[in-house]
Amino acid sequence: MKRISILGSTGSVGRNTLQVVREMREECDVVALAAGSNVEELVHQTVVFQPELVSLANQTLRDEFLKKLTARSDWNGSTPEALYGSEGNLAAVSIGDLDIVVSATVGVKGLEATFDAVKRGKRVALANKEVLVAAGALVMTTARDSGAELLPVDSEHNGVHQCLHSGSSEEVSRLILTASGGPFRTLPKSEFNAITPRQALNHPTWKMGPRITIDSSTLMNKGFEVIEARWLFDFLPEQIEIVVHPQSIVHALLEFQDGSVVAQLSPPDMKLPIRYALSYPRRQPGPQDRRLQWDCVRQLDFEPPDRERFPLLELAYEALRIGGAAGCVLNAADEVAVEAFLDDKIGFSDLPRVVSDVMDNVGLRQANSPREVLDLDREVRRVAWDYVQRRPKMFTV
Numbered sequence: 575m576k577r578i579s580i581l582g583s584t585g586s587v588g589r590n591t592l593q594v595v596r597e598m599r600e601e602c603d604v605v606a607l608a609a610g611s612n613v614e615e616l617v618h619q620t621v622v623f624q625p626e627l628v629s630l631a632n633q634t635l636r637d638e639f640l641k642k643l644t645a646r647s648d649w650n651g652s653t654p655e656a657l658y659g660s661e662g663n664l665a666a667v668s669i670g671d672l673d674i675v676v677s678a679t680v681g682v683k684g685l686e687a688t689f690d691a692v693k694r695g696k697r698v699a700l701a702n703k704e705v706l707v708a709a710g711a712l713v714m715t716t717a718r719d720s721g722a723e724l725l726p727v728d729s730e731h732n733g734v735h736q737c738l739h740s741g742s743s744e745e746v747s748r749l750i751l752t753a754s755g756g757p758f759r760t761l762p763k764s765e766f767n768a769i770t771p772r773q774a775l776n777h778p779t780w781k782m783g784p785r786i787t788i789d790s791s792t793l794m795n796k797g798f799e800v801i802e803a804r805w806l807f808d809f810l811p812e813q814i815e816i817v818v819h820p821q822s823i824v825h826a827l828l829e830f831q832d833g834s835v836v837a838q839l840s841p842p843d844m845k846l847p848i849r850y851a852l853s854y855p856r857r858q859p860g861p862q863d864r865r866l867q868w869d870c871v872r873q874l875d876f877e878p879p880d881r882e883r884f885p886l887l888e889l890a891y892e893a894l895r896i897g898g899a900a901g902c903v904l905n906a907a908d909e910v911a912v913e914a915f916l917d918d919k920i921g922f923s924d925l926p927r928v929v930s931d932v933m934d935n936v937g938l939r940q941a942n943s944p945r946e947v948l949d950l951d952r953e954v955r956r957v958a959w960d961y962v963q964r965r966p967k968m969f970t971v
């Protein structure tokens with residue numbers, strides 16, 4: 575029985591993980607669940623999975639959780655240890671005899687606990703890409719020292735992980751990550767200013783949390799994935815390319831030195847990479863309805879990304895070239911910009927401008943520990959909010 579802890583259990587990846595765990599009940603046992611503020615969902619998950627430990631973002635939420643759990647007429651388990659905040663997240667990865675930590679929190683909120691799991695040499699199924707965007711060098715060096723294994727849950731990186739069974743990293747000449755292109759793939763740039771949060775939250779192929787959905791619509795998410803791939807697989811930035819593939823069926827392509835290209839294909843459903851990560855190195859039979867219906871696959875299109883309309887992609891390559899803490903600055907600036915856009919404080923076209931201007935205006939320095947990364951993150955977020963508030967709706971309709 576694999577003992578599993580899930581950071582971000584109430585989110586999109588977290589819920590998909592629990593669905594997969596339910597399908598793999600014979601071999602998976604959920605022992606810890608950590609969430610942010612969704613008390614109702616965590617109570618429900620606790621009733622179903624009976625973990626030993628749960629955590630929420632703060633004490634008030636934890637107390638509300640305990641009240642609601644014990645008031646449930648269908649609750650007949652033993653009350654789990656209920657913690658909160660940083661202590662709760664750290665406890666969720668240090669609970670005894672843990673086999674897998676699923677890192678599915680969004681943003682750098684997940685850094686401290688994910689880093690701790692890596693330091694403890696755990697197997698980490700990683701969805702929380704911002705951890706590597708903000709602190710890739712630090713996390714990977716620590717993983718090499720501790721023997722921790724990072725299994726990518728992001729579908730593209732999971733695809734790369736699978737393709738790498740065809741040859742070694744040294745034999746790879748190019749890594750190509752696919753991008754759906756998001757909801758505005760064909761929209762003229764002149765219409766970007768009128769895009770509303772509701773339109774941007776309507777992704778054509780994937781159902782995800784709000785931050786990654788907005789990041790997908792600007793291609794910032796793809797930029798983050800370039801950084802994630804650089805750290806996970808140790809490829810050079812110039813080896814990593816992006817191709818737009820609107821059907822989201824091919825997730826990654828690896829070109830080997832002899833010219834052969836190996837691709838990974840599957841329907842756009844996060845439960846597949848999650849199942850792969852939970853059952854690795856074996857493959858578990860998955861449900862029939864989660865297979866590609868080949869009679870429905872009419873065509874697979876590929877086109878280059880439009881870097882002029884989606885400048886955030888290039889900015890991610892730039893952050894990789896700069897190195898050091900540039901990824902941390904990029905992530906923090908983008909997180910604020912996304913929040914401001916969702917809050918209707920800036921327009922869609924402002925997103926790349928805010929990120930780029932904040933990157934230009936924050937002095938770069940080294941961040942050599944999770945604490946230093948989080949300090950820099952806080953500082954950048956302050957600068958970014960100040961920038962947004964001083965110049966609200968600067969370029970908008």
Ligand SMILES: NC(=O)c1ccc[n+]([C@@H]2O[C@H](COP(=O)([O-])OP(=O)(O)OC[C@H]3O[C@@H](n4cnc5c(N)ncnc54)[C@H](OP(=O)(O)O)[C@@H]3O)[C@@H](O)[C@H]2O)c1
Nearest residue numbers: 582584585586587609610611612679680701702703782783
């Ligand atoms: N969704 C996808 O299909 C997908 C695909 C590939 C990669 N990813 C990556 O996976 C990560 C999660 O994405 P998502 O779409 O699942 O995001 P999401 O739906 O927004 O979920 C985020 C999770 O983080 C939790 N959280 C927030 N603050 C927290 C805190 N202080 N302590 C502990 N947990 C906290 C949230 O809890 P509450 O809801 O309780 O507040 C929620 O469970 C992101 O890094 C994303 O880029 C997602």
